[in-house]
Amino acid sequence: MNVHEYQAKGLLKSFQVPVPEGGLATTPAEARAVAERLGPGKYVVKAQIHAGGRGKGGGVKVVDSPQAAAEAAEQIIGMTLVTHQTGAAGKLVRKVWVEKATDIARELYLAVVLDRVAQRLAVMASPSGGMDIEEVAEKHPELIFTTHVEPGQALWPFQARKLLFGCGLTAAQVNAGTALVQNLVRLAWEKEATLVEINPLAVTGEGTLVALDGKINFDDSALKRHPEIAELEDPEETDPLERQAVKQGLNYIRLGGNVGTMVNGAGLAMATMDVIKMAGAEPANFLDVGGGASEEMVTKGFEVILSDPNVEAILINIFGGILRCDTLAAGVVAAAKKVKLSVPLVVRLEGTNVEAGREILAQSGLDFEVAGSMKEAAEKIAQVVAAAQAR
Ligand code: GDP
Ligand code: MN
Numbered sequence: 001m002n003v004h005e006y007q008a009k010g011l012l013k014s015f016q017v018p019v020p021e022g023g024l025a026t027t028p029a030e031a032r033a034v035a036e037r038l039g040p041g042k043y044v045v046k047a048q049i050h051a052g053g054r055g056k057g058g059g060v061k062v063v064d065s066p067q068a069a070a071e072a073a074e075q076i077i078g079m080t081l082v083t084h085q086t087g088a089a090g091k092l093v094r095k096v097w098v099e100k101a102t103d104i105a106r107e108l109y110l111a112v113v114l115d116r117v118a119q120r121l122a123v124m125a126s127p128s129g130g131m132d133i134e135e136v137a138e139k140h141p142e143l144i145f146t147t148h149v150e151p152g153q154a155l156w157p158f159q160a161r162k163l164l165f166g167c168g169l170t171a172a173q174v175n176a177g178t179a180l181v182q183n184l185v186r187l188a189w190e191k192e193a194t195l196v197e198i199n200p201l202a203v204t205g206e207g208t209l210v211a212l213d214g215k216i217n218f219d220d221s222a223l224k225r226h227p228e229i230a231e232l233e234d235p236e237e238t239d240p241l242e243r244q245a246v247k248q249g250l251n252y253i254r255l256g257g258n259v260g261t262m263v264n265g266a267g268l269a270m271a272t273m274d275v276i277k278m279a280g281a282e283p284a285n286f287l288d289v290g291g292g293a294s295e296e297m298v299t300k301g302f303e304v305i306l307s308d309p310n311v312e313a314i315l316i317n318i319f320g321g322i323l324r325c326d327t328l329a330a331g332v333v334a335a336a337k338k339v340k341l342s343v344p345l346v347v348r349l350e351g352t353n354v355e356a357g358r359e360i361l362a363q364s365g366l367d368f369e370v371a372g373s374m375k376e377a378a379e380k381i382a383q384v385v386a387a388a389q390a391r
Pocket of ligand 1: 044046051052053054055056060062100101102103104107130131199200212213214
């Protein structure tokens, strides 16, 4: 799960990581009021969406009066911000974070990230933080320093010092920064985050360190242990179809293509997406209906797939194990009748009760193609969408 910058900064603050003072606003008048409360000086007005790259997209503005903060909020709230992380459709901005502007001398990069290969948290730091960190990673990987944390333990001070001296900080800054980095690791560990990123970590004109941006991802599977984190979820930031699917207990992720997929088992679902791509088509979604899916779950899954207007054909790939093929077939028939199936269907069924399943489909009067192997299924679906597009 992702949270907004303002929520991340709240957490950073509670872990003693210095952040600028600020407040949330959903209207220009509120933005002005926040700026007035912060006192005289400059302010930064920042779009709150679940995506980075806001600065380059026009979602971060530095202004010098409460009136100008209101004007910036007027421009930003309601805009559809397109950044390299939002996709072409962009994201609608509903709120802004207004904070006291910082006098920036240098921008560093600092992050704690779950390194799945090392099975540990990794701490990464770079003297070249700011808006082009992706480019630094690509062209100057030697400017990114990494160290790993022993699971459940604090980061050793020497590890933090090594990173921070690498960032070119003075001895005094390294001392302050050591506590900061250790606190960041503690936050990641205690809240079970998979990423805690500060970019930029600013060195101010006075030489202090302050987190100017905050991005935190949490492990969804750990949210049950952290109700105070689960509460931070912004339903408006999740895809409405994904939200609907989660409510139905389905494992559904929307993708960009036009081939809807219904599969049982996450591994088979991934493999199905691969073969679809290899056949030259693009999956519209990942959907694992699960091993023990009921007819009702299959119906709901089908409804979710068909609610995506991009779907031009559906591939059902089921290996009947715990989920029997006849249950799946009954669910598909029920759903197809309920939602008036309007796109071509290719079905590949194997496994438990496959004959009964095929019989149910054959008797249903539904129009669909049967495929014997996964490869054949993918090729058929690719032909079907190509034909649909040629029409
Ligand atoms: P992102 O583009 O979504 O990562 O948003 P950031 O919060 O990182 O802001 C983008 C850029 O805006 C930063 O890299 C800074 O250069 C600039 N910025 C952010 N806050 C301040 C501030 O308080 N003062 C000044 N002068 N610039 C800021
Ligand atoms: Mn940033």
